[in-house]
Amino acid sequence: MDRALREEIDQLHAELCQGLADSKRIAILYALSDGPKNVSEIMETLEMSRATATRHLKVLRESAMVNTERDGVSIYYSLADKRVILALNLLREVLAGILSQRKALAEAIL
Amino acid sequence: MDRALREEIDQLHAELCQGLADSKRIAILYALSDGPKNVSEIMETLEMSRATATRHLKVLRESAMVNTERDGVSIYYSLADKRVILALNLLREVLAGILSQRKALAEAIL
DNA sequence: CTAATATATACGTGTGAACGTAAATAAGAA
DNA sequence: TTCTTATTTACGTTCACACGTATATATTAG
Numbered sequence A, B: 001m002d003r004a005l006r007e008e009i010d011q012l013h014a015e016l017c018q019g020l021a022d023s024k025r026i027a028i029l030y031a032l033s034d035g036p037k038n039v040s041e042i043m044e045t046l047e048m049s050r051a052t053a054t055r056h057l058k059v060l061r062e063s064a065m066v067n068t069e070r071d072g073v074s075i076y077y078s079l080a081d082k083r084v085i086l087a088l089n090l091l092r093e094v095l096a097g098i099l100s101q102r103k104a105l106a107e108a109i110l
Numbered sequence C: 001c002t003a004a005t006a007t008a009t010a011c012g013t014g015t016g017a018a019c020g021t022a023a024a025t026a027a028g029a030a
Numbered sequence D: 001t002t003c004t005t006a007t008t009t010a011c012g013t014t015c016a017c018a019c020g021t022a023t024a025t026a027t028t029a030g
Helices: A003-020 A023-032 A039-045 A050-062 A083-109 B003-020 B023-032 B039-045 B050-062 B083-109
Strands: A066-071 A074-079 B066-071 B074-079
Touching: A003 A023, A003 A083, A003 B003, A003 B023, A003 B083, A023 A039, A023 A050, A023 A074, A023 A083, A023 B003, A039 A050, A039 A074, A050 A066, A050 A074, A083 B003, A083 B083, B003 B023, B003 B083, B023 B039, B023 B050, B023 B074, B023 B083, B039 B050, B039 B074, B050 B066, B050 B074
Parallel strands: none
Antiparallel strands: A066 A074, B066 B074
């Protein structure tokens, strides 16, 4: 694989990660892992404004991590690929490791 | 788990993802998955300026995804948790899925 | 068609990230 | 100490993101 190709893939890879790099979008993805939801359900469950929910869903849709399906007035958003949740779970384990290491540090001070 | 706690965890989770949300940092992490490297090796292998390499390594160090160890004049950076690579690989699979879907779309046009 | 509801967007603002260039710090060699 | 190499940071610029508020679009009900 030549350099230009690798850089382009890394760029797309980074854009996918950028889609995950917001606490509200992470909350939305976990909420959708329980099943499809419309904007109203998301904004109520996660306590964010309608505009905020819509905008974050747009980001997730544009990065192809969620799909949409209209049902009458409502538009239901669903998770496009469960591996996104698996990746998030792995990173959550990494986070737990970091925090427990910091906890050990904190205790060593005393 | 109450709301404030969940939001704080999601925030930390997002900051970890933010650390992955750059093509050069992704390239660095994959390079380090082959073994520890110093700044010079990274800047040469990945063709980026010294300052850029240092700054990205600083981001990765501050998010605790890499560790450092001094060896004489050089400072060697190493991957702190291999699960980061596992998560990146999962997301790369997701990316492959998205691209193959787009390829199918492209072919359907003709 | 008109009203009502669901979703999406425009505008303005504030904040933070990434970069190149140049200067600063740190450790080892002479 | 002085020189050299490795790493890091400061400065200034540019660009992208997230948000609240207000407005626009789209679908269904009456």
